[in-house]
Amino acid sequence: GNSVTQMEGPVTLSEEAFLTINCTYTATGYPSLFWYVQYPGEGLQLLLKATKADDKGSNKGFEATYRKETTSFHLEKGSVQVSDSAVYFCALSDQAGGSYIPTFGRGTSLIVHP
Amino acid sequence: EAQVTQNPRYLITVTGKKLTVTCSQNMNHEYMSWYRQDPGLGLRQIYYSMNVEVTDKGDVPEGYKVSRKEKRNFPLILESPSPNQTSLYFCASSLSGNNQPQHFGDGTRLSIL
Numbered sequence: 192g193n194s195v196t197q198m199e200g201p202v203t204l205s206e207e208a209f210l211t212i213n214c215t216y217t218a219t220g221y222p223s224l225f226w227y228v229q230y231p232g233e234g235l236q237l238l239l240k241a242t243k244a245d246d247k248g249s250n251k252g253f254e255a256t257y258r259k260e261t262t263s264f265h266l267e268k269g270s271v272q273v274s275d276s277a278v279y280f281c282a283l284s285d286q287a288g289g290s291y292i293p294t295f296g297r298g299t300s301l302i303v304h305p
Numbered sequence: 306e307a308q309v310t311q312n313p314r315y316l317i318t319v320t321g322k323k324l325t326v327t328c329s330q331n332m333n334h335e336y337m338s339w340y341r342q343d344p345g346l347g348l349r350q351i352y353y354s355m356n357v358e359v360t361d362k363g364d365v366p367e368g369y370k371v372s373r374k375e376k377r378n379f380p381l382i383l384e385s386p387s388p389n390q391t392s393l394y395f396c397a398s399s400l401s402g403n404n405q406p407q408h409f410g411d412g413t414r415l416s417i418l
Contacts, residue, residue, distance in 0.1 A: 223404035234309070234395055234409030235348075242404065280348065284404045291336070291355065291402035292363050297347035 193218045197281050197296035204271055204303050212266040212299045214255075214281035222285035224248075224257055224264040229278045229298070238266075238279070276303045307332045311396050311410035318386060319418050326381045326413050328396030336402040337379040338363065339371065341392040342412075348395070354379055355402050386417045 198213040216222065223242045227235040239248030244259035253268045264281060281296040309330045318324055330337065338353035340363075350363030354373040368390055370382040379398075383390060394413045399405040 225406055227409075232411070234411045235397075235407075236409070237406040240406055286403060291353060291361070292350050293338075293407070295348040297345065 193222070193283060193285055193294040195281050195283055195294050195296040197279075197299050200278075200298075200300035202299060202301050204301070206273055206303055206305055207270045208303075210266070210268040210271045210275075210301070212279055212281075212301070214264045214266065214296060216262050216264065216281070216283050216294075218262075218283055218285045218294075220285045222283040224255070225282045225284070226253070226255055226264070226266050227280040227282060227295075229280065231277075235280060271301070271303045273303045273305055276301055307408065309396055309398055309408050309410040311394075311413050313413060314411065315414050317416040317418065320387055321385050324383050324386060324415075326383075326394060326396075326415070328379045328381065328410060329377050330379075330396075330398040330408070331377065332398060332400075332408065333376065334398035334400055334408070335376070336399045336405070336407075337373065338397050338407070339369070339379070339381045340395045340397065341365065342395060343392050351381070351394075353402070383415075386415075388417050391415060391417045 225240045226238040228238045229235045239250045241248040241257035247256045255266045278298045284293045339351040340348045352371040354360045396410040397407040399407045
């Protein structure tokens with residue numbers, strides 16, 4: 192079956208540091224890949240997505256590139272802010288085999304200190 | 306404003322007392338789903354619906370029921386809640402089930418005593 196593996200957190204950084212959160216996946220077919228962000232007390236919000244190999248999703252300074260050869264979709268940001276503190280989820284959606292059940296990673300907590 | 310609305314946001318109840326968590330979306334989305342979020346386990350899908358009157362089991366459907374009588378509403382029903390259903394629940398919707406991003410509600414925290 193499908194699976195998503197994210198690095199465990201929490202990830203603790205100082206403001207303006209470089210961020211990488213690793214995400215790798217296994218999928219039966221050719222999935223679409225997503226990063227969602229969850230701020231305290233809120234639901235998940237779509238941060239960015241990519242639908243095919245070598246696509247780069249980007250939003251709010253965050254980027255992730257769909258790497259089919261390494262089955263990865265790592266999230267990066269060049270300079271984090273305190274307001275980026277949240278939980279980040281990598282996810283995939285793959286309709287191969289008729290399954291409409293998205294697969295989420297376990298989430299990575301990011302804490303940014305001033 | 307496009308949104309997914311869940312109610313209630315918080316509920317403390319007792320074992321065996323039937324409860325319903327409502328979910329409504331105003332985006333005319335076909336696909337709706339319910340998840341539970343537990344520490345260390347991430348999000349797990351309970352049920353999903355591809356359209357009106359079409360529902361199917363997710364990864365963890367035991368102890369839950371759903372219905373989809375109207376496109377905008379997708380209530381989650383716990384007929385006889387048990388303590389292991391204490392969790393944070395999210396409703397989500399998307400344009401279709403075909404590789405589309407999902408829009409999430411703000412969550413319902415259920416405590417079953």
